[in-house]
Amino acid sequence: xxxxxxxxxxxxxxxxxxxxxxxxxxxxxxxxxxxxxxxxxxxxxxxxxxxxxxxxxxxxxxxxxxxxxxxxxxxxxxxxxxxxxxxxxxxxxxxxxxxxxxxxxxxxxxxxxx
Amino acid sequence: xxxxxxxxxxxxxxxxxxxxxxxxxxxxxxxxxxxxxxxxxxxxxxxxxxxxxxxxxxxxxxxxxxxxxxxxxxxxxxxxxxxxxxxxxxxxxxxxxxxxxxxxxxxxxxxxxxxxxxxxxxxx
Numbered sequence: 001x002x003x004x005x006x007x008x009x010x011x012x013x014x015x016x017x018x019x020x021x022x023x024x025x026x027x028x029x030x031x032x033x034x035x036x037x038x039x040x041x042x043x044x045x046x047x048x049x050x051x052x053x054x055x056x057x058x059x060x061x062x063x064x065x066x067x068x069x070x071x072x073x074x075x076x077x078x079x080x081x082x083x084x085x086x087x088x089x090x091x092x093x094x095x096x097x098x099x100x101x102x103x104x105x106x107x108x109x110x111x112x113x114x
Numbered sequence: 115x116x117x118x119x120x121x122x123x124x125x126x127x128x129x130x131x132x133x134x135x136x137x138x139x140x141x142x143x144x145x146x147x148x149x150x151x152x153x154x155x156x157x158x159x160x161x162x163x164x165x166x167x168x169x170x171x172x173x174x175x176x177x178x179x180x181x182x183x184x185x186x187x188x189x190x191x192x193x194x195x196x197x198x199x200x201x202x203x204x205x206x207x208x209x210x211x212x213x214x215x216x217x218x219x220x221x222x223x224x225x226x227x228x229x230x231x232x233x234x235x236x237x238x
Contacts, residue, residue, distance in 0.1 A: 002160060034217075036224035038161075045210055045228040046161065057226065089161055091224070097177045103151070103163035103222070 003028060003094050004106035011112040012080045020109045022073040022090035028104060030071035033093040037066055037075045040087045040108075049088070050075060077111070085113045116140040118211050118229035126205075126236050132198045136211030136229060143192050144169045149214040149222040150194045152185065155231075156207040166214060166222050167194055174222065201236045208233050 005023040012018040022035060029035060034053050038046035048057050050066035053073060063079045073092075077084055089108045093101035122134035136150070143150055152164040165175040167185040175183050184197040198205065208231040217223035 034223070038225070045231050046225070047228070048224065048226050051215070051224040051226070091161075098174070100174060101221075102174070102176060103166065105161040105163065108160045 002107040003104040004090050004092060006088075006090060006106035006109045008107070009110045009112065011114055012077075013114045014080055014082060016080050017076060017078045018080055018111060019077075020075045020088055020090075020111070022075070022092075022106050024071050024073075024092060024094075024104075026071060027096040028071075028092050028094040029068065029073060031095055033095075033101060035066065035068050035073035036091045037064075038089045038091065040089065042087075046089060080111075080113055082113050085111055087111075116213065116227045118213065118227060120209060120211050120229045120232040122209075122232060122234070124233060124235060126201050126234060127238050128202055128236055130201055132196070132201050132205070132234060134196045134209055134211075134232065134234075135193050136195070138192045138194070138213075141213070142189075143187060143194055144189050146220065147216050149216060150187075151212050151214055151222075151225065152196045153210045153212060153225070153228075154205075154207045155210065162207075164196065164198075164209075168222075203236050206234065206236045 037050040039049045040046040053068040054066045090106040094104045117139045119137045151166040182199045210231045211229045212225045213227040214222045215226045
């Protein structure tokens with residue numbers, strides 16, 4: 001059971017907009033910790049997609065966007081493309097066991113392009 | 115360009131201690147702007163944070179693994195390492211090393227670069 005909750009899967013047709021939710025609690029996202037997102041293709045390492053809730057690293061297409069509100073965050077993919085089919089993970093910190101905050105991940109969401 | 119490369123045994127016997135090393139090239143592990151971490155991922159499952167280390171030697175471990183994990187740095191070789199004791203079949207997974215950028219207050223923040231990962235199997 002992950003500390004951050006993501007839907008196991010989402011799907012959409014090419015060109016559509018899909019969103020992935022990342023739900024936390026008052027000890028992680030709700031405590032003010034930022035949310036980061038990673039994209040992972042089968043058999044490869046995760047890659048940074050969004051950091052600091054809504055910032056894209058250099059080279060990440062602007063069809064990827066992130067937001068955070070309260071105890072949740074969301075990743076949106078607009079203009080879905082076949083190459084976006086991958087697993088997506090959210091990450092934040094949680095202070096329920098450590099004052100310094102422990103790294104926590106969501107369980108991951110598989111995006112399927114129909 | 116930063117590169118991270120995990121190395122270590124692909125097979126470990128139950129109850130033994132796993133030792134993995136991450137060699138960093140294209141950047142210094144002594145850079146105060148970054149932290150260094152280990153993450154693991156069982157085949158077909160999600161990511162699990164193992165621990166993080168700073169150039170000062172300060173460490174942060176996953177509470178669920180803390181009793182079994184030790185991380186260290188070798189600045190002369192630009193490497194950092196993971197030791198995990200009392201390995202069981204449940205520890206069979208891909209282990210990644212990664213760099214974390216620091217936040218506004220030099221706290222560990224987000225993972226910005228990952229190694230390719232190394233599959234470790236625990237079996238007799």
